[in-house]
Amino acid sequence: MTQRLQIGLVFITMSMGFGFLQYPNLIFKITKTGHFVVVLSYGLLQMFLMIIYKKGLNYFPKQDIIDIYLKMGRWVAFIFLIPYVLNLTALVAMSLRQHAENIGSIFLSRTPDWSILILLLFISTFTAIKGLGTILRSSFFIFFIVNFLVLFVVISSIVNVDFKNALPAYPSSLDFLTKKDFFYLMGFSSILFLGFVPPETKLKFGQLFAEWTYVIFFYLAVVYLPLFIFGQETVVTFHFPAKDAVDSVDINWFIFNQQTIFFGMSMVGLTILLNAVLLWIIGQIIRKLFNWQRNKPSYWICAFSLIAFIFAVSVPNLAWIEKLSLWSAGVHAYFIVIIPFTIFIYGVIANRGMTGYENK
């Protein structure tokens, strides 16, 4: 029971980590009015994929998705999972670089990015090496600290809010569904993680709904906060609207100059946990795909985090990072659609074959 709760907390924290920086920016690009419709339709679409994925996983009660792919055949597993590993590495690299850049700009404007990158990546790698148990247990603390900070930031920002900025409340049309940016938006989700957790502790549907609702409320908050403060016309011009919204707040009685440091701290917690999970997934996939004798996941996690580090450091500037992180999010969106469907379809076929066999 407690482990289920912890998995739920990791799921929420990962979703927050994915979307905290990029998500509002994309939403503002997609639509000019009725932002909540975009968020909700994104939420519904993700929920639909989650149900498909969960149904697919339920066909194989004692296996995670690597086992299921290996069951389909070794080559199928390689074809689906190796590109996924590469995509995860790119995600780790890009999200870390982006976060390091942002965190640096909040706390240490003169420190080079690579030193912050090393710090964050080291802790993520350490956590990933220690395994799922450590991730789950530490998620408990990180979740509460981070959510407390986020809540504080959101509540303290209310002083600058002007509700008229969000008008008109309803969208003029639904053609945002066909936009390329909406596809990128799909990349911000952690549903694939649910397939990698130990099978005996898989989440139930009800719990999943509750957690996803929490995430959607969080997304609504980070989208509407800058919108209420600045209005659509201004907000489109920002790179990271949420950060700028928090930056604008000034409370007289508070000892700190700006609330941005709390925003920065919450980002540190989110990015460490998110990247730890991604690196752990990489380690799991490689360990199960290759049957070598000295195939320890910790070696692979180290190797891939080194690759991610080199990748992240060699990107020259912020414009590049944004472009590349959108691409990696795009590829991730592709996997988020394709993996649940393959699992589900294979589940249906395998199940039918099984029942047919039993009927005979």
Added chain:
Amino acid sequence: MQKLVQEIKSIFANHDDFFIQEEHFKQTAIFLIGFNTMIDFTHSNLYIRQMAKMSASVNELFTNLSDQLDVDLEQIIKAILDGKLVLLSECNRNALLVPISRKLSRSIDEPKNESIIQGPLNAFGEDIDINLGMIRKWLGTERLCHCSHQIGQLTKRRISMLYIKGKAPIALIEKVDRLLKQIESDIVTIDDLNKHFGQHKFNPISYLFSTEIPIQAIDSLKKNRVVLFLDNYPCALVFPHLFLDMLTTVNDRNFPIGLSLLIRALRGLGALATLILPALYVALTSVNPDVLKIDLALFISKSREGIPLTPIVETLTMVVLVDLIIEAILRLPKSVGPTITMVGGIILGQAMVDAKLVSNLLVIVVTAMLIANSSVVGVQNSLYIRALKYPILILASVYGILGLFTGLTFVCIYLASLTSCDIAYMTFRIEGKGDTI
């Protein structure tokens, strides 16, 4: 018979406190053998003489005195070492009897290292049987199981394992039992035992939580844990050691629930303050002064005016000095301890501030940290919390607030990664059925 006596004599030739006394009973020579440092010989001899008056023959005397008759040489030697009195007669009979022994252990005392407010004041002592007896007396149930081992190479040391049947997970009991059986070397300290339980060399957190207080041990037993007793060690060792041991004691529950929750929250705050206060000072003075409101930042920089040391050196000096003082006070005799503390604390602090070596603010910060640190339960816990503040301090001096927060996160993750016998340190409670994450 003389041959056996000679043999025993030659074995104990190098022991000056070893004695062989010859007595005569109905024209038969009897040898009394033992250590006079362990046996009260005068009283024991008197007792034997009185028994002899009531017995008709040597054989009857031996049966009256003891039920361990006619054992082999090896057992005789072990009995002598254990402090028993050995009787040998000319007619090839021997008996091991429990003599009136010298008083070598102290009686039940009050706890020395743990202070109790509103609770029973008995504490464990060195004698393992008295300790076990105390637990038995306070926890009178047939479900309390006791399993004893003799371990060690040079000396055999007794280790007793207690658990409540049906409460402690079976896997845990079996694992501890197996680990204890596997020990072949001598166990002198808790760290030796920890190593056999699989603790990493540089891990500062012990696998065993030691407590002097019987009701604490009983409470741990009721919470599905295993309690170990080591011979000549005045503490119960609770296995596994959990994070919550740092924040809770059973005596808290003598207060209403609201107050006990408050006390526990304060302890958590104390641990947190120890970890972050010095680091926060360094971060705010050297790396991130800009995050503070301008008048606060000015106030801090004013309090540091004219101080030649950089914040990290200044803080490290003070923190190390304070840790040194704590270590020194522990070794000082109780009569001079308080005086030296007062003189050291007040004069040293004042002089350092006057000499402009450290700032006023830092003295406040370090004192607050030190006092906060003592609020956690258990000496070993407060020690490791004190040790963990150093990495955070170093990180904060490099990365400022960011370093402080990542350091804190890292400590959280590190503590979460610790497990002993597959039970995580950060677990809140141990499930009876073995469900332990």
